Amino acid sequence: MCETYRGARLITHNPYAYFARTAQFFAQKNAIPVRSGIHPTAFVDPSAKVSSTASIGPHCTIDADAVIGQYCVVESGCYVGRGAELGAHTHFFPNVTFYADCRIGERGIIHSGAVIGADGFGFANDAGAWIKIPQTGRVVIGNDVEIGANTSIDRGALADTVIEDGVKLDNLIQIGHNVSVGAHTAMAGCVGIAGSAKIGAHCTLGGGAIVLGHLQLVDHVHVSAASVVTRSLLQAGTYSGVFPIDNNDSWQKNAATLRQLHSLRDRIKQLESGLPQRG
Amino acid sequence: MCETYRGARLITHNPYAYFARTAQFFAQKNAIPVRSGIHPTAFVDPSAKVSSTASIGPHCTIDADAVIGQYCVVESGCYVGRGAELGAHTHFFPNVTFYADCRIGERGIIHSGAVIGADGFGFANDAGAWIKIPQTGRVVIGNDVEIGANTSIDRGALADTVIEDGVKLDNLIQIGHNVSVGAHTAMAGCVGIAGSAKIGAHCTLGGGAIVLGHLQLVDHVHVSAASVVTRSLLQAGTYSGVFPIDNNDSWQKNAATLRQLHSLRDRIKQLESGLPQRG
Amino acid sequence: MCETYRGARLITHNPYAYFARTAQFFAQKNAIPVRSGIHPTAFVDPSAKVSSTASIGPHCTIDADAVIGQYCVVESGCYVGRGAELGAHTHFFPNVTFYADCRIGERGIIHSGAVIGADGFGFANDAGAWIKIPQTGRVVIGNDVEIGANTSIDRGALADTVIEDGVKLDNLIQIGHNVSVGAHTAMAGCVGIAGSAKIGAHCTLGGGAIVLGHLQLVDHVHVSAASVVTRSLLQAGTYSGVFPIDNNDSWQKNAATLRQLHSLRDRIKQLESGLPQRG
DSSP states (O other): OOEEETTEEESOSOHHHHHHHHHHHHHHHHSOOOOOEEOTTOEEOTTOEEOTTOEEOTTOEEOTTOEEOTTOEEOTTOEEOTTOEEOTTOEEOTTOEEOTTOEEOTTOEEOTTOEEEEOOOOEEEETTEEEEOOOOOOEEEOSSOEEOTTOEEEOOSSSOEEEOTTOEEOSSOEEOTTOEEOTTOEEOTTOEEOTTOEEOTTOEEOTTOEEOTTOEEOTTEEEOTTOEEOSOBOSOEEEEOOOOOEEHHHHHHHHHHHTTHHHHHHHHHHHHHHHHHTO | OOEEETTEEESOSOHHHHHHHHHHHHHHHHSOOOOOEEOTTOEEOTTOEEOTTOEEOTTOEEOTTOEEOTTOEEOTTOEEOTTOEEOTTOEEOTTOEEOTTOEEOTTOEEOTTOEEEEOOOOEEEETTEEEEOOOOOOEEEOSSOEEOTTOEEEOOSSSOEEEOTTOEEOSSOEEOTTOEEOTTOEEOTTOEEOTTOEEOTTOEEOTTOEEOTTOEEOTTEEEOTTOEEOSOBOSOEEEEOOOOOEEHHHHHHHHHHHTTHHHHHHHHHHHHHHHHHTO | OOEEETTEEESOSOHHHHHHHHHHHHHHHHSOOOOOEEOTTOEEOTTOEEOTTOEEOTTOEEOTTOEEOTTOEEOTTOEEOTTOEEOTTOEEOTTOEEOTTOEEOTTOEEOTTOEEEEOOOOEEEETTEEEEOOOOOOEEEOSSOEEOTTOEEEOOSSSOEEEOTTOEEOSSOEEOTTOEEOTTOEEOTTOEEOTTOEEOTTOEEOTTOEEOTTOEEOTTEEEOTTOEEOSOBOSOEEEEOOOOOEEHHHHHHHHHHHTTHHHHHHHHHHHHHHHHHTO
């Protein structure tokens, strides 16, 4: 473990990860132990299977046939739908909603206000009115996934919405139906992924980025904050698309000119073609 | 119903809507029947009127004078405020918050985490500090409206915020106070509509689109995802405004040049004026 | 109080603030009085200190060592974490989540679905996997702060996230860990502030604006709606950066040309240099 670097002994090649693990060690040491058992104010359907090592907080509802794994902590006010499954050591902070038939693996963390498994946004237009398409898929989440506050992940229309192992989602993110997110991808707050997009593994999406529906991002794609992905990104790399901020007066002038950009290009062409002819 | 098209018998002119209706038929057939009645853990104020055919889930709070219509389903952890009204066959998924005096029509669907009727964002500035303007209007929602997870619709300041029949709102949408949304308009996830905007009927707004306050969009306006509506759109049609995504290096060069766009235009003008003079 | 202006007696120099105060007066007059006490369905840990003048609604959970000040109203379904503190006259609307050790001052208002104190988004990358960094700071909120529906404010990593007196946050806003927001700053809906940004006092951020991490905005900076702040703004003023919306066809032409903007600049340079040489 200990190597030397320029004569000094190296504790680690990755000090940030080392710090993270050390901080985890002390945080766990100082953590207040969670009492296992079902709080008397919780309602647990008799057909649900709750591990005896799990903790179900006040005012929770655990619906029929739900499965709560070993050492799970489900805090106050959470709802776990019919037939949903929580892997061992998963932690729901207060007021999480987890719809019927959805699954999350081991060591998952879901923060308050997150909604997993609401209906995807699927409608057929019939003479101007929208006819709802039942959303009969699930949300299937791997191991070691963390989901931020007020983030929502929709269930699939027919197939499932899939979040692979090690994915980290920040707050207020929207994941549409039938999206798949590859392992160890991380998304910052306020990202929106439209339906059926396929996001690769080890990707990062900056805060407020938007990915349109049915697009593909291959592994190791990095999208800058607030950029809008309007086409598939089939090569690893960093992609950006943000209007540069400026003082308001300059922006107004440049933005107004932007509307004439195509015609400016034509005028440059004209100028260029004019020059040789006049030679 | 059955016509012929090039010799074949047509089942439908709109196969997608036909699929939606067929899928609804099978979904209803397979649905687990909801038990009517008030769960023993729910708190229903004695002055509330709850239809005997309605279902009130665990840990719900139904406040004074609220009215819950026939065959309504209010799932676990929902809050229905004082004097609020839910039309027949309306379904609140778990953990919906519906403030005092708000109304929703028949066959409404509200997904988890949605907040209907919170105070609009109204303050007067007095010597640098913000003085709250009480928000005394309501949210009034028509029939056949679906509202996504963690979406919020603010109550009006004096008049009401109005959502007309057949509107479909996806997740994590913000609707400001005194907005009106016309019938059968649909908005994808993460849209933000600022206060007092008037959105027409049969409009669509792509994910992440923003509409500034007090603007008007006429019927049949379609706004592309992530576009920012900074002026009223008074003609039906499709509108866009998104910085194109590019690899980061190219974006950086182009974005930097964008700040000089107005002066580039002037230089083109200069070049153009130079040419004839030299003829 | 009463002065004269062009012979007329002035009631106020600031009619909008005067209206706000008058409306507050009538709203309070018409308000239904809140009953103090703890609802029988609420769960309050025996070690929590709840003022006898406070009101704790149905299905609330008040965790160990929490402090609820005088005349606080905590509505149905709220969660107040271990050791959290609410100043006098603070009002939580239904279904607020307030994590352990967070604090809010006097006369605070938090709307439904807001989540205060969830873990910041902090991970170290170790050979492709993300290692969680425990978030051990708090959220510390001053007096007279209002926080909108479904807004989330993350707790700090080591130090605290700080929201100063008089700040007003609209709905669906994301405030990252270790952010500080100066007094009397207001943010409209859907704003995202990334971690460790320092926002000055008396700033305004329009709806959907994004501020990247670790940036500084000095006092009296105003950011237009949907603008992305990619560098520190060290001078008071108004800043903008939004792609102008256009009909879709024009936008497509201009956006396509935008990708060539840098080379267009080069072509203009070439033209300019060409002219004198030919003289």
